[in-house]
Amino acid sequence: MSTSIDISLPAIASSQAARSQADPSEADPSAPDPLEATAPLDPGRPAQRSGPQRPNLTRVWWTVVGLAAVIVAGGTFVLGWDYFAIPLDARPWDTLHDTLGAGGSWGHLLGIVGSGLMLGNLLYLVRRRWARFERLGSVRAWLAFHVAAGIGGVALVLGHSGGDFTNPIARISTIAAVVVLVTGVLGRWIYGQVSRGEDGEAASEGELVGRLRAALHGIDESLWTEAETASATLSALLPPPIMTPWGAARLLPSTPIVAVRLRLSSRRIRRTLGERLGRDDARAVIGAAREAVRYRLAARRQQGFKALIGAWRGIHRVATFVLILTLVAHVVTLYAVGVM
Numbered sequence: 039m040s041t042s043i044d045i046s047l048p049a050i051a052s053s054q055a056a057r058s059q060a061d062p063s064e065a066d067p068s069a070p071d072p073l074e075a076t077a078p079l080d081p082g083r084p085a086q087r088s089g090p091q092r093p094n095l096t097r098v099w100w101t102v103v104g105l106a107a108v109i110v111a112g113g114t115f116v117l118g119w120d121y122f123a124i125p126l127d128a129r130p131w132d133t134l135h136d137t138l139g140a141g142g143s144w145g146h147l148l149g150i151v152g153s154g155l156m157l158g159n160l161l162y163l164v165r166r167r168w169a170r171f172e173r174l175g176s177v178r179a180w181l182a183f184h185v186a187a188g189i190g191g192v193a194l195v196l197g198h199s200g201g202d203f204t205n206p207i208a209r210i211s212t213i214a215a216v217v218v219l220v221t222g223v224l225g226r227w228i229y230g231q232v233s234r235g236e237d238g239e240a241a242s243e244g245e246l247v248g249r250l251r252a253a254l255h256g257i258d259e260s261l262w263t264e265a266e267t268a269s270a271t272l273s274a275l276l277p278p279p280i281m282t283p284w285g286a287a288r289l290l291p292s293t294p295i296v297a298v299r300l301r302l303s304s305r306r307i308r309r310t311l312g313e314r315l316g317r318d319d320a321r322a323v324i325g326a327a328r329e330a331v332r333y334r335l336a337a338r339r340q341q342g343f344k345a346l347i348g349a350w351r352g353i354h355r356v357a358t359f360v361l362i363l364t365l366v367a368h369v370v371t372l373y374a375v376g377v378m
Contacts, residue, residue, distance in 0.1 A: 096175060097182035107155065107190025111197035114138070114148065126202055138200060140208075145198050152194030153365055156215065159187035160358075185226055192219040207371060211364035217357040225350045228290075231343045233336035246337045253329035257322045264315065268307050268327035269334075275299050276335050280342030283349045289339070296335075304328055 115122060121134040129135050136142050140149065162184035165171050174180075192215045203209035233246060254265050277296065280286050304324050311320035 104186030
């Protein structure tokens with residue numbers, strides 16, 4: 039005799055309320071689940087599930103460009119290690135100084151290209167702010183360029199410096215570049231935690247509801263009830279709705295734990311369903327249920343992570359401003375005054 043996996047919605051709601059009251063800094067106890075209060079699924083109007091999407095070649099291209107820049111910078115250090123390993127005060131007399139030094143032919147080229155990439159990646163802000171540039175590409179494609187240009191630019195600038203930070207302006211510029219790189223990588227990951235539509239903008243509650251319904255109704259109609267029950271059971275493991283940036287920040291470390299708990303619970307439910315429905319139907323049910331839970335989790339985190347991105351952008355913009363200011367100062371002193 040198989041055990042039942044059914045769990046009542048009132049029990050789920052009370053469990054969520056208890057967790058919200060236990061940690062009010064992460065969730066608003068009065069905030070409803072964005073998907074809990076939606077109308078029941080209409081068996082007569084199953085939503086259409088979107089098919090597999092082709093990879094965006096523009097994003098792939100810029101990823102390749104960013105990786106290529108990192109490889110070039112790393113290769114410069116590896117192949118020129120005999121030069122970079124000697125003391126700074128002895129480098130001007132080395133035969134490779136005219137090539138690998140900051141003012142050498144190759145080192146100077148790395149600085150120009152790296153600076154150009156770091157300045158060029160600011161064009162993403164222009165594309166994101168003004169919709170009139172929509173014909174120039176999607177926000178997601180420009181974000182890929184922004185990330186690739188930022189990472190590649192910092193890597194090339196570090197290759198240009200060769201570890202020589204005796205110039206105070208160059209030292210501050212390099213530190214700012216590293217801060218921009220670290221905050222950019224972290225911000226890109228946070229950005230990915232927000233569910234988005236095809237246009238790259240944050241998905242609305244209605245879009246998430248549609249995706250959840252499509253997930254549950256993308257299988258045989260006879261299995262819809264089982265999928266909804268399994269989805270309700272898995273949803274009991276999710277954190278309560280997150281409303282503040284600090285709640286979202288505190289939720290980040292627990293994200294892998296939630297994922298593991300969902301996976302283990304999914305396996306138990308699939309074994310139970312397999313005894314009653316058979317292996318193939320059990321896999322279909324648990325697949326639909328897990329996809330629906332993914333959209334429910336996205337809806338609960340959406341507001342908090344959008345607020346967290348806003349707070350992160352403030353830090354990232356300050357570091358970027360310092361980087362641009364010192365970069366311009368470095369170029370001016372180099373060409374106008376002749377300071378290396």
